Amino acid sequence: MQILPTLWQQNCVLCTDDAKNAALCPTCQSDLPNMPDSLCPICALPVSEPGILCGSCLKHPPAYGRTLAAYAYSFPLDRLVHAFKYHHQFSLLDTLTAPLVEALQYHPRPDAILPMPLHPGRLRERGYNQALLLAQHLARQLKLPLLTHSCQRTRATAEQAHLTREQRLENLRGAFACDATVQGLHIAIVDDVMTSGSSVQHLAQSLKQAGASAVECWVVARALHIH
Ligand SMILES: [Zn+2]
Numbered sequence: 001m002q003i004l005p006t007l008w009q010q011n012c013v014l015c016t017d018d019a020k021n022a023a024l025c026p027t028c029q030s031d032l033p034n035m036p037d038s039l040c041p042i043c044a045l046p047v048s049e050p051g052i053l054c055g056s057c058l059k060h061p062p063a064y065g066r067t068l069a070a071y072a073y074s075f076p077l078d079r080l081v082h083a084f085k086y087h088h089q090f091s092l093l094d095t096l097t098a099p100l101v102e103a104l105q106y107h108p109r110p111d112a113i114l115p116m117p118l119h120p121g122r123l124r125e126r127g128y129n130q131a132l133l134l135a136q137h138l139a140r141q142l143k144l145p146l147l148t149h150s151c152q153r154t155r156a157t158a159e160q161a162h163l164t165r166e167q168r169l170e171n172l173r174g175a176f177a178c179d180a181t182v183q184g185l186h187i188a189i190v191d192d193v194m195t196s197g198s199s200v201q202h203l204a205q206s207l208k209q210a211g212a213s214a215v216e217c218w219v220v221a222r223a224l225h226i227h
């Protein structure tokens with residue numbers, strides 16, 4: 001399988017069959033890894049029955065109160081996220097966000113949406129912040145305000161994926177600064193992938209310290225098997 005790094009794709013991004021100008025053909029679309037039914041409402045990890053909290057959230061409640069995930073982070077969703085994040089495959093925006101838009105028809109809405117900030121150095125390397133593109137798209141679809149300047153990454157951090165849990169927490173200490181524009185607001189953080197949850201936890205803590213009343217997380221893909 002090959003993912004073509006083109007901006008406009010008329011064939012399926014995954015199998016190159018005719019997708020009728022959508023990003024994916026109907027077969028690949030229906031094969032995407034959905035989230036399981038029984039999830040911890042706070043962190044979106046699998047639990048034994050719907051609605052109960054996982055042991056980790058019971059013991060150490062995170063600074064965010066809810067997580068909504070569009071898909072499970074497994075094949076071929078990982079390919080799609082990679083193509084979107086590194087290869088300008090923006091035709092995937094609808095596919096990647098559709099389950100979130102659908103879920104939010106039935107959930108209370110936050111006051112504003114905030115993309116996971118990218119450090120300016122990373123932004124220069126990559127050319128765009130994938131979380132900002134996702135957040136812009138969701139803000140348009142859901143008619144919610146978008147906060148683009150309320151939080152900054154104050155230093156470049158190592159890519160979280162390559163670190164252990166302890167290194168992740170250390171890596172992010174003091175990594176975000178949020179200003180008073182978030183005061184009193186219920187904010188949804190938007191990011192592409194949630195792995196350990198330590199990035200959203202640190203950003204949520206910074207938002208709460210700056211006066212946000214509540215924080216939740218919306219992600220395209222949730223890693224369900226974390227170490
Ligand atoms: Zn296909």
Ligand SMILES: [Zn+2]
Nearest residue numbers: 040043054057
């Ligand atoms: Zn949990």
